[in-house]
Amino acid sequence: xxxxxxxxxxxxxxxxxxxxxxxxxxxxxxxxxxxxxxxxxxxxxxxxxxxxxxxxxxxxxxxxxxxxxxxxxxxxxxxxxxxxxxxxxxxxxxxxxxxxxxxxxxxxxxxxxxxxxxxxxxxxxxxxxxxxxxxxxxxxxxxxxxxxxxxxxxxxxxxxxxxxxxxxxxxxxxxxxxxxxxxxxxxxxxxxxxxxxxxxxxxxxxxxxxxxxxxxxxxxxxxxxxxxxxxxxxxxxxxxxxxxxxxxxxxxxxxxxxxxxxxxxxxxxxxxxxxxxxxxxxxxxxxxxxxxxxxxxxxxxx
Amino acid sequence: xxxxxxxxxxxxxxxxxxxxxxxxxxxxxxxxxxxxxxxxxxxxxxxxxxxxxxxxxxxxxxxxxxxxxxxxxxxxxxxxxxxxxxxxxxxxxxxxxxxxxxxxxxxxxxxxxxxxxxxxxxxxxxxxxxxxxxxxxxxxxxxxxxxxxxxxxxxxxxxxxxxxxxxxxxxxxxxxxxxxxxxxxxxxxxxxxxxxxxxxxxxxxxxxxxxxxxxxxxxxxxxxxxxxxxxxxxxxxxxxxxxxx
Numbered sequence: 197x198x199x200x201x202x203x204x205x206x207x208x209x210x211x212x213x214x215x216x217x218x219x220x221x222x223x224x225x226x227x228x229x230x231x232x233x234x235x236x237x238x239x240x241x242x243x244x245x246x247x248x249x250x251x252x253x254x255x256x257x258x259x260x261x262x263x264x265x266x267x268x269x270x271x272x273x274x275x276x277x278x279x280x281x282x283x284x285x286x287x288x289x290x291x292x293x294x295x296x297x298x299x300x301x302x303x304x305x306x307x308x309x310x311x312x313x314x315x316x317x318x319x320x321x322x323x324x325x326x327x328x329x330x331x332x333x334x335x336x337x338x339x340x341x342x343x344x345x346x347x348x349x350x351x352x353x354x355x356x357x358x359x360x361x362x363x364x365x366x367x368x369x370x371x372x373x374x375x376x377x378x379x380x381x382x383x384x385x386x387x388x389x390x391x392x393x394x395x396x397x398x399x400x401x402x403x404x405x406x407x408x409x410x411x412x413x414x415x416x417x418x419x420x421x422x423x424x425x426x427x428x429x430x431x432x433x434x435x436x437x438x439x440x441x442x443x444x445x446x447x448x449x450x451x452x453x454x455x456x457x458x459x460x461x462x463x464x465x466x467x468x469x470x471x472x473x474x475x476x477x478x479x480x481x482x483x484x485x486x487x488x489x490x491x492x493x494x495x496x497x498x
Numbered sequence: 499x500x501x502x503x504x505x506x507x508x509x510x511x512x513x514x515x516x517x518x519x520x521x522x523x524x525x526x527x528x529x530x531x532x533x534x535x536x537x538x539x540x541x542x543x544x545x546x547x548x549x550x551x552x553x554x555x556x557x558x559x560x561x562x563x564x565x566x567x568x569x570x571x572x573x574x575x576x577x578x579x580x581x582x583x584x585x586x587x588x589x590x591x592x593x594x595x596x597x598x599x600x601x602x603x604x605x606x607x608x609x610x611x612x613x614x615x616x617x618x619x620x621x622x623x624x625x626x627x628x629x630x631x632x633x634x635x636x637x638x639x640x641x642x643x644x645x646x647x648x649x650x651x652x653x654x655x656x657x658x659x660x661x662x663x664x665x666x667x668x669x670x671x672x673x674x675x676x677x678x679x680x681x682x683x684x685x686x687x688x689x690x691x692x693x694x695x696x697x698x699x700x701x702x703x704x705x706x707x708x709x710x711x712x713x714x715x716x717x718x719x720x721x722x723x724x725x726x727x728x729x730x731x732x733x734x735x736x737x738x739x740x741x742x743x
Contacts, residue, residue, distance in 0.1 A: 373608050
């Protein structure tokens with residue numbers, strides 16, 4: 197049996213997990229399923245691509261770093277892209293979600309996120325067309341690491357970046373005052389106000405973190421696969437499945453959920469057939485909802 | 499009126515309710531002076547809980563005013579009232595169950611200078627030694643009495659001027675009720691003003707200085723706590739409600 201699916205699964209699982217962090221935070225703190233989250237990934241990737249083009253126009257061509265397919269402009273552009281995506285999320289909240297949230301019906305906010313998702317996607321197709329594009333067209337040689345498994349330098353860096361981002365997120369949520377405030381708000385918004393927490397600040401932090409991580413995941417998808425306006429939509433179901441599997445509100449749960457979905461999908465491709473790939477996230481989601489609705493790390497509150 | 503006569507908390511003709519046009523609090527007024535324990539009594543459905551929540555900023559206010567130390571905070575956000583010195587302990591769900599005891603205290607310290615947070619948490623542990631022993635436990639695993647202590651300890655973290663509590667004795671065993679009220683008396687002696695909504699009238703009046711009886715969203719009677727219990731008007735206002743022994 198070829199074990200290559202483990203690497204493939206870990207990588208797609210990392211990307212799903214990074215995206216699922218934003219979904220789980222939005223769900224537990226702002227109390228709605230944000231279907232536009234996948235589009236933050238796509239906008240993040242296109243935003244980063246545009247910044248790279250701008251950097252290229254300013255400083256000319258730059259050499260890639262070592263054996264990687266990209267150079268420093270991509271790293272700098274990703275950081276700027278994360279800020280831009282966070283601004284996009286804040287703008288969307290200000291224009292749309294905040295106004296509807298105040299009316300107190302979460303289903304309306306969910307429907308609005310559907311609409312926002314379609315609008316954001318169409319806007320990307322309008323600006324960049326629907327044909328795929330790439331950060332780099334170079335072909336990378338995969339390095340054998342034993343047991344018949346091969347991994348490219350890009351993939352190694354993406355896995356390491358995911359580990360760093362997830363660890364940083366976990367420490368932020370458990371150790372920082374803002375992280376504590378976000379957890380407190382997700383458990384009891386009214387009590388959070390009573391203990392002096394500025395809830396508007398918590399909402400802003402949630403959007404900034406979720407959107408920035410979505411951008412990072414979008415850029416990684418762009419590096420490893422390709423950039424398309426539909427890239428986020430394709431990952432939406434696996435991301436929701438990961439967030440629910442991990443337990444809504446749990447950052448480590450979202451990442452573990454992502455890895456389980458990613459590995460299951462990759463295993464399904466190898467063992468059952470590629471046409472079943474998309475069904476796996478859905479099957480796992482259904483099984484979790486039936487057996488353990490609160491997810492792996494979720495707890496029945498109060 | 500000289501500046502010294504300004505009550506620390508002055509609520510005048512407060513009108514509040516969750517739905518527009520459906521007021522639960524219909525023009526209630528109370529005031530509390532420095533180091534005073536003020537008790538708010540009243541029959542079920544009198545709007546006591548909504549009244550104190552409105553003062554805390556949790557129920558929308560549509561009329562009247564709330565003055566803290568002479569400053570108008572009527573329409574300020576709830577979290578700003580805490581920063582201005584008005585702390586509130588809700589009756590139920592007053593802790594974050596999935597966070598540890600220590601995190602529950604720490605999360606309330608966000609408005610303090612970072613260097614002061616730990617010493618304030620240690621103060622809470624000194625006041626409630628039980629909490630110190632359970633600092634690493636999830637707050638959701640505490641008993642009812644311990645939760646109440648945690649909620650009070652957390653409210654005191656910011657060193658408020660006024661501490662408001664909604665039925666702190668609800669659901670507690672007599673031993674804990676006595677302990678909670680003893681602690682509240684100590685807190686008052688340390689310089690705080692306390693406003694208390696209570697069903698357990700006898701226990702509350704025993705430590706209170708003054709009391710109001712709230713009926714149908716308005717204060718219907720005011721008096722010294724020591725004499726209120728035997729006041730025939732109060733019995734009348736409770737209208738068939740049996741007094742708590």
